[in-house]
Amino acid sequence: MEGGSARFIIGVIGRSSVEMITFKRIIRNKSTENFSGIPYALTLLSCLLSAWYGLPFVTPHNLLVVITSGVGAITESIYIVVFIIFAPRKEKCKILALLACVVTLFGVDAIVSIFVFAGPRRKLFCGFAFTIVCVIMYASPLSVMRMVIKTKSVEFMPFFLSLSIFLSGTCWFIYGILGKDPFITVPNALGSSLGAIQLILYAIYRERKGDREKADANPWLETELGKHHPEKQSHV
Numbered sequence: 001m002e003g004g005s006a007r008f009i010i011g012v013i014g015r016s017s018v019e020m021i022t023f024k025r026i027i028r029n030k031s032t033e034n035f036s037g038i039p040y041a042l043t044l045l046s047c048l049l050s051a052w053y054g055l056p057f058v059t060p061h062n063l064l065v066v067i068t069s070g071v072g073a074i075t076e077s078i079y080i081v082v083f084i085i086f087a088p089r090k091e092k093c094k095i096l097a098l099l100a101c102v103v104t105l106f107g108v109d110a111i112v113s114i115f116v117f118a119g120p121r122r123k124l125f126c127g128f129a130f131t132i133v134c135v136i137m138y139a140s141p142l143s144v145m146r147m148v149i150k151t152k153s154v155e156f157m158p159f160f161l162s163l164s165i166f167l168s169g170t171c172w173f174i175y176g177i178l179g180k181d182p183f184i185t186v187p188n189a190l191g192s193s194l195g196a197i198q199l200i201l202y203a204i205y206r207e208r209k210g211d212r213e214k215a216d217a218n219p220w221l222e223t224e225l226g227k228h229h230p231e232k233q234s235h236v
Helices: 002-014 020-029 038-053 063-086 089-115 120-139 142-151 159-178 182-216 219-228
Strands: none
Touching: 020 063, 020 159, 038 063, 038 089, 038 120, 063 089, 089 120, 120 182, 142 182, 159 182
């Protein structure tokens, strides 16, 4: 029972809502700016697949996965609705199309697992499906990390999103170890590592973000920064 309680607590922490900080900014500014909604759609799919994976007829004695992943799915759904409300039209269409893919993929996973597989094979199929999507979810910010290194700015790599990836990956990694479940342990070990790399990049380039904020109030500094960031100057 104590082990189960520990796993439950770690699972809940893994689905914590530190991403809320980013969405407060979106609501306050009434704009998604250059933030991407793709990681949230992929996280929603990951939550749905992991919740399905935790159901008793797929993996017995894993109901805590269903609870925590269900909470995560509800939270991500709310974030996505907020994102769609404040996103420009082109981005709205992109996220809506991605949501249609999320629902389709989850439906296929559920139908195939029920009517095609049974017993250990069902667990294996659902486990691999969840693992693949989880790896893709954690890898989705790689393009942002590349942009951070290229521009030497963390302006559009939110600290709290990076922290969320690190905490979620680490907590679910520990959860998987406690439950001796490789389908949870392996992808979240990758997620924890990528989250740590993002936090390291943030620590290295965060001063550049400060320079941009100062430039907003200082035209001369904006001009000087523009010499080093011509791609941003072109947007002014």
